[in-house]
Amino acid sequence: MANRISLWLTVPLAVLVLVGGAAGLSGWSFDVVLPHVLPIGGGVALGLDRLSAFFLVIIAAGVLPCAVFAFAYTRHQKPERDGMTAALAAGMSLFIVSMACLVLARNVLTFLVFWEAMSLASYFLIMTENDRSETRRAGWLYAVMTHAGLACILLGFLTMAQSSGSLSMTAWAQAAAAIDPSKRNVAFVLVAAGFLSKAGAIPFHIWLPRAHPAAPSHISAVMSAVMIKLGVYGLVRIGFEWLGVGPRWWGVLILLIGAVSAVAGVLYAIIDSDLKRLLAYSTVENVGVILLGIGAGLIFHSYDLDSLAALSVAAALLHCLNHTIFKALLFLGAGAIVHATGTRNIEEMGGLLRRMPQTGALFLIGSLAISAMPPLNGFVSEWLTFQALLLSFRVPEQFVNLVFAIAIAALALTAGLAAACFVRAFGITFLAMPRSECVKQAHEVPWTMRLSMGVLAVLAAVLGIAPVVALRPLGYVTAQLLGEQPDLAFSLSGVVAGGSFAAIAPGWVGLTLAVVIFAVWLGFRLTGGSLRKRYYDTWGCGRAVHSPNLEYTAAAFANPFKRVFAFLYRPVTAIEIWPHGESRLFVKTIKYRHESRSIIEEGIYAPLAAAIRRTSARIRAVQSGNVHSYLLYMFLVLVVLLLVAK
Amino acid sequence: MILLVQWLLVVAGAPLLVGFIRKTKARLQGRCGANLWQPYRDLRKLFIKEVVISETTSWIFRFTPYVVIGAMLVAALIVPVLTTAGGALSLGNIVLLMYLFLLATFFLALAGLDAGSSFGGMGSSREMAVAALAEPTVMIAIFAISLRAGTTGLSDMINVLAGDRLLLLNPGHLLAFFSLFIVTLAETGRLPVDNPSTHLELTMIHEAMILEYSGRYLALIEWASAIKLFLFFTLLGNIFIPWGIGRTEQPAAVLLGLVALVVKLAALGVSLAVLETSVAKLRLFRVPALLTGSFMLALLAVISFFFLR
Numbered sequence: 003m004a005n006r007i008s009l010w011l012t013v014p015l016a017v018l019v020l021v022g023g024a025a026g027l028s029g030w031s032f033d034v035v036l037p038h039v040l041p042i043g044g045g046v047a048l049g050l051d052r053l054s055a056f057f058l059v060i061i062a063a064g065v066l067p068c069a070v071f072a073f074a075y076t077r078h079q080k081p082e083r084d085g086m087t088a089a090l091a092a093g094m095s096l097f098i099v100s101m102a103c104l105v106l107a108r109n110v111l112t113f114l115v116f117w118e119a120m121s122l123a124s125y126f127l128i129m130t131e132n133d134r135s136e137t138r139r140a141g142w143l144y145a146v147m148t149h150a151g152l153a154c155i156l157l158g159f160l161t162m163a164q165s166s167g168s169l170s171m172t173a174w175a176q177a178a179a180a181i182d183p184s185k186r187n188v189a190f191v192l193v194a195a196g197f198l199s200k201a202g203a204i205p206f207h208i209w210l211p212r213a214h215p216a217a218p219s220h221i222s223a224v225m226s227a228v229m230i231k232l233g234v235y236g237l238v239r240i241g242f243e244w245l246g247v248g249p250r251w252w253g254v255l256i257l258l259i260g261a262v263s264a265v266a267g268v269l270y271a272i273i274d275s276d277l278k279r280l281l282a283y284s285t286v287e288n289v290g291v292i293l294l295g296i297g298a299g300l301i302f303h304s305y306d307l308d309s310l311a312a313l314s315v316a317a318a319l320l321h322c323l324n325h326t327i328f329k330a331l332l333f334l335g336a337g338a339i340v341h342a343t344g345t346r347n348i349e350e351m352g353g354l355l356r357r358m359p360q361t362g363a364l365f366l367i368g369s370l371a372i373s374a375m376p377p378l379n380g381f382v383s384e385w386l387t388f389q390a391l392l393l394s395f396r397v398p399e400q401f402v403n404l405v406f407a408i409a410i411a412a413l414a415l416t417a418g419l420a421a422a423c424f425v426r427a428f429g430i431t432f433l434a435m436p437r438s439e440c441v442k443q444a445h446e447v448p449w450t451m452r453l454s455m456g457v458l459a460v461l462a463a464v465l466g467i468a469p470v471v472a473l474r475p476l477g478y479v480t481a482q483l484l485g486e487q488p489d490l491a492f493s494l495s496g497v498v499a500g501g502s503f504a505a506i507a508p509g510w511v512g513l514t515l516a517v518v519i520f521a522v523w524l525g526f527r528l529t530g531g532s533l534r535k536r537y538y539d540t541w542g543c544g545r546a547v548h549s550p551n552l553e554y555t556a557a558a559f560a561n562p563f564k565r566v567f568a569f570l571y572r573p574v575t576a577i578e579i580w581p582h583g584e585s586r587l588f589v590k591t592i593k594y595r596h597e598s599r600s601i602i603e604e605g606i607y608a609p610l611a612a613a614i615r616r617t618s619a620r621i622r623a624v625q626s627g628n629v630h631s632y633l634l635y636m637f638l639v640l641v642v643l644l645l646v647a648k
Numbered sequence: 649m650i651l652l653v654q655w656l657l658v659v660a661g662a663p664l665l666v667g668f669i670r671k672t673k674a675r676l677q678g679r680c681g682a683n684l685w686q687p688y689r690d691l692r693k694l695f696i697k698e699v700v701i702s703e704t705t706s707w708i709f710r711f712t713p714y715v716v717i718g719a720m721l722v723a724a725l726i727v728p729v730l731t732t733a734g735g736a737l738s739l740g741n742i743v744l745l746m747y748l749f750l751l752a753t754f755f756l757a758l759a760g761l762d763a764g765s766s767f768g769g770m771g772s773s774r775e776m777a778v779a780a781l782a783e784p785t786v787m788i789a790i791f792a793i794s795l796r797a798g799t800t801g802l803s804d805m806i807n808v809l810a811g812d813r814l815l816l817l818n819p820g821h822l823l824a825f826f827s828l829f830i831v832t833l834a835e836t837g838r839l840p841v842d843n844p845s846t847h848l849e850l851t852m853i854h855e856a857m858i859l860e861y862s863g864r865y866l867a868l869i870e871w872a873s874a875i876k877l878f879l880f881f882t883l884l885g886n887i888f889i890p891w892g893i894g895r896t897e898q899p900a901a902v903l904l905g906l907v908a909l910v911v912k913l914a915a916l917g918v919s920l921a922v923l924e925t926s927v928a929k930l931r932l933f934r935v936p937a938l939l940t941g942s943f944m945l946a947l948l949a950v951i952s953f954f955f956l957r
Contacts, residue, residue: 015668026836031704060658067890071913078787096742112811172723277663286791352764353704355706355707355708356706359793362706366708370754373750373754374747375747375750375751375754376744376747376748376751381747385743385744385747388743388787389743389800392790392791393792394802395794395795395954400954400955403954404950404951404954405951407788407947407950407951410784410787410788410791411787411788411947412784413787413942414783414784414786414787414788415780415781415783415784416784417750418750418776418779418780418781418783418784419780420781421750421754421779421780422777422779422780423778423937425754425757425758425761425772425776426773426776428758429757429758429761429762429772430761432706433703433705433706433708433758433761433762433764434704434761434763434854435704435764482705495843502744502799502801502804503798503799503800503801504739504741504743504799504800505738505740505801506739506743506744507738507740508740510739511722511739511744512742513721514722514725514739515718515719518717518718518722519714519715519717519718520723522714522717522767523714523723526864534698534699535698535699535701536698536700537700537701537702537703538700538701538702539702539703539767540702540703540704540765540860541702541859541860542765543849548704548764548765550764552764552765552766552909553764553765553769554761554765554766554769554770554772554773555769556768558770558773559769559772559773560759560773561773562773562774562777562933563777563780565933566777566781566933566936617777641786
C-alpha cells in the first residue's frame with residue numbers, strides 16, 4: 003500500500019511540467035547556468051523558450067493521463083511484486099524529470115546527461131515485466147539502439163564543438179555561418195541519425211514494435227506519445243537553430259525519410275494482429291507525417307520562404323501534440339483491453355463494444371482522430387501538412403517540386419491506409435461476436451482508466467474543433483525559431499493557410515455535421531417512430547448456425563493489402579496437409595503458415611549484427627585469459643603512449 | 649437562399665441522376681429499362697418498410713447510416729453547383745471534401761464488420777483497400793488543379809479556371825481530368841472497379857459491405873451513394889469544364905448554371921453508361937493496376953505543369 007502512495011509523486015511532477023510549459027508559452031523565459039554542477043563541461047545550462055515550452059506541454063499532456071492510469075494498472079499487482087510498484091513510480095518520476103530537463107538543456111553536457119537519463123529510465127520501465135524472455139529481448143534491443151543513437155549524437159556534437167570552439171548550443175547557432183559546411187553536414191547527418199533513432203523513423207524503427215508491446219501499457223503510452231517526440235524536438239533544434247541554415251539536401255533527406263516512414267509504418271501496422279505492436283507501427287507512420295512537415299520546413303527555409311517554413315513547422319509541431327493525445331488514448335485503450343481480456347491478439351477479440359461500451363467509444367474517438375477524420379484533431383494537423391506540401395509550388399526548382407509531389411502522394415496514401423488500419427483495429431476488436439472465451443467474459447475497466455482516456459478524448463475533440471488553441475502559441479514558437487510568423491490566419495472558427503490558398507473551419511464542419519445528423523435522426527423519430535424494427539440473425543446464405551468462426555478475421559481483412567504491397571512484405575507461405583491413413587483424399591489436418599518478413603531487418607540489421615559478431619570473434623583472440631599477455635599489452639600501451647605523448 | 653436551392657437540387661436530384669444512368673444503360677443494352685423516377689420509388693418503398701437488424705450488431709451499425717448521409721449532406725453544402733458566388737458554404741476546401749467522403753467510408757466499413765458475416769467483412773476490407781489506393785491519385789490530381797488555379801478553395805478554383813480560354817488545350821488539365829474520372833469510378837463503386845447491380849456476394853465490394861442493411865437505413869445509404877455520385881460528377885463538370893456555371897447570384901446566371909449543369913451531368917452520365925456497358929468488371933487484384941495508371945496520369949499532369957511554366 004505504501005508503495006502505491008509513491009505513484010502519487012508522478013502527478014504533481016507532471017503538473018509542474020505543465021505549469022512550466024504554460025508559463026513558457028505565455029512568454030516567460032529564463033536562462034540559468036550552474037557552473038559548479040558538472041564543472042568539466044561548462045556547468046549545467048538550462049533555458050526556457052517557446053519551443054521548449056511547447057514540448058513541456060506535450061510531455062505533460064501525455065504523462066498526466068498515463069500517471070492516473072497507472073493506479074488501476076498496479077491495483078491488481080500480486081503482493082510479492084509490490085516492490086515493483088515503487089520501482090515503477092521511481093522510474094516514471096526520473097523519466098518525467100529527465101524529459102522535461104532535456105528540452106531545457108542549453109549545452110552539450112546537460113543535454114547528453116538528460117538524454118541518457120531519459121534512455122535509462124525508459125529502459126528500466128520497459129523491463130517492468132522482465133520475467134518474460136520477450137521483454138528481456140526487447141529491452142536489450144532498445145538499449146543497443148538508443149546507445150547507438152547516443153554515440154551518433156555525441157560524435158556529431160563533438161564535431162560541432164570542435165569546429166565552433168564552444169560547448170554551448172547558443173554559441174553554435176551564432177557561429178554556424180562561419181563553420182566549414184562539410185563539417186556542418188557531417189554533424190547534421192550524425193546528430194539527425196541519433197534523433198531519428200529515438201523518434202523511430204525508418205530505418206531506425208526496429209526497437210519500437212518490440213519495446214512497446216513489452217512494456218506496461220501506460221509506459222508504452224508515454225514512450226510512444228511523448229519520448230518519441232523528443233527526437234523530433236532535437237531535429238527541429240539542429241535543423242533550424244543550432245546548425246544554422248543548411249543546404250537543400252538536408253530538407254530533401256528528411257522529407258524522403260518521412261515519406262518512407264509514413265507509408266511503410268502504416269503498411270506494417272495494417273497487417274499486424276498484436277494490438278500494441280500495431281499501435282507502435284502506427285507511431286512510426288505518424289513520425290513520418292511529422293517529418294514530412296519538418297523536411298518541408300527545412301527546404302522552404304533554405305529557399306528563404308520563411309513564412310512557409312513556419313507554416314510547415316507549425317503543422318509538424320501541431321501533429322506532434324495531436325499524436326501525443328490520440329496515441330496516448332489508443333495505448334491506454336489497448337491497456338484497458340489487455341486488462342479486461344488478458345490478450346493483445348486482435349484475432350481473439352470481437353464484440354468488446356457491448357462488453358466495454360465506454361472504453362469502446364473512447365477507443366473509437368482515438369481511431370477516428372488518428373485516421374484524421376473531421377472534426378477531430380488529427381484531421382487539422384494532417385490538413386495543415388497537406389497545405390504546406392501543396393504550397394511547395396512556390397519553390398522555383400523543378401526537381402524539388404517533384405520531390406514534393408512524391409511527398410504529397412505518400413501522405414495521401416498514408417491517410418487512406420491509416421483509415422483502413424484503424425477500421426481493422428477497431429472493427430475486429432470491438433464489433434461483431436467474441437472470438438474466444440477470455441474475451442466473452444470481459445467487462446468494463448475501473449473508472450481511473452476510463453477517466454484518463456476520457457480526458458484525452460475531450461482534448462482530441464477540443465483541438466479538432468478549435469485548433470486556434472494550439473495554433474496561436476505555435477505561431478509564436480515558429481516566430482521565435484524562424485523569425486517569422488507562419489503563413490496562417492486563424493480565428494476561433496477557422497484557419498486560412500497560404501493567403502487565399504486554402505481555408506477551413508473545423509468548428510463549423512463539426513457543428514454542421516452534428517446538426518445534420520441530428521436533424522435526420524429527429525426526422526425519423528417524428529415520422530417513422532411507428533415503423534417496426536426487428537432483430538434477427540445475420541443473413542448467411544441459409545446457414546443454420548452463426549458462429550464466430552464465420553466472421554472475417556484480421557488476417558483476412560489485411561489480405562488485399564498484403565497482396566498489393568507484396569514487394570514490401572515478402573511473404574512466406576507454407577501449406578502442409580496431412581491426409582488420413584486410408585485415403586489421401588480425406589484430409590485430417592491442414593497447417594497454413596503465412597508470415598511476412600522485414601526487409602530492413604533482413605537487409606540492414608542482420609548483416610550488420612553478423613559483421614559485428616564476426617569482428618568481435620576475431621578481436622577476442624587478443625583476450626586469451628593469460629595474465630602474462632595482459633601484462634605485455636599494458637607494457638606495450640605504456641610504451642606507445644610515452645612515444646606519442648613525448 | 650441560393651445555397652439552399654443548390655443544396656436541395658443536389659439532395660433531391662441525386663436519385664434522378666442514378667435513374668438516368670440506369671435508363672441509358674438499359675437502352676444501350678437493348679432493354680427498355682425502368683422509369684427514370686424508379687430510384688425515388690425505391691427510396692419511398694425502403695423508407696416505409698420495417699428494418700431488420702442483425703442480433704450481433706452494436707450501436708455502430710445503427711449510427712452509421714446517419715453519419716454517412718450526414719457527411720454527404722455537409723459535402724453537398726460546400727460544392728458549388730449552380731454558381732460560385734454565395735453558392736457554397738466556406739467550411740473548407742477540396743481536401744476537406746475528400747476527408748468527408750473518407751469519413752463516410754470509414755463508418756460504412758465498420759458497419760460491414762459489425763454483423764459478423766464474412767460477406768460484410770470482405771466488403772469492408774475491399775472497400776478500404778480501393779479507397780486507400782485511390783487517395784494518392786485524388787491528392788495529386790488536386791495538386792495539379794491547384795497549381796493551375798493557385799488555390800484549393802472550390803469556388804475560387806472554378807472562377808480562376810473559367811477565366812482561362814485555352815484550358816482544354818492544356819495537356820495537364822486533360823490528364824488530371826482523366827485521372828480523376830477513373831478515381832470517380834473507384835470511389836463511387838462503378839464498373840470496372842465494382843458492379844453496382846451485382847447479385848453475387850463474392851464479387852461485391854460496396855454492396856457486400858451494406859448487405860445487412862434494410863428499410864430506412866438502406867434508404868439513407870442508397871441516397872448517400874447517389875449524392876456522392878452526383879457530387880463527383882458536379883466536381884468533374886465544374887472544375888474541368890468550368891464554363892456555364894454562374895459567377896453571380898443573379899437569377900439569370902443561376903438559371904444558366906442549371907442548364908450547364910444538366911448538360912454536363914448528362915454528358916458524364918452517358919459516358920459512364922457507355923463505359924459500363926462496354927467494359928467488364930476487373931478482377932479485384934487488377935484494380936490496383938488501374939489505380940496506378942490513374943495515379944501516373946495525375947503525376948504527369950503535375951510534371952507537365954512544372955515543365956511548361
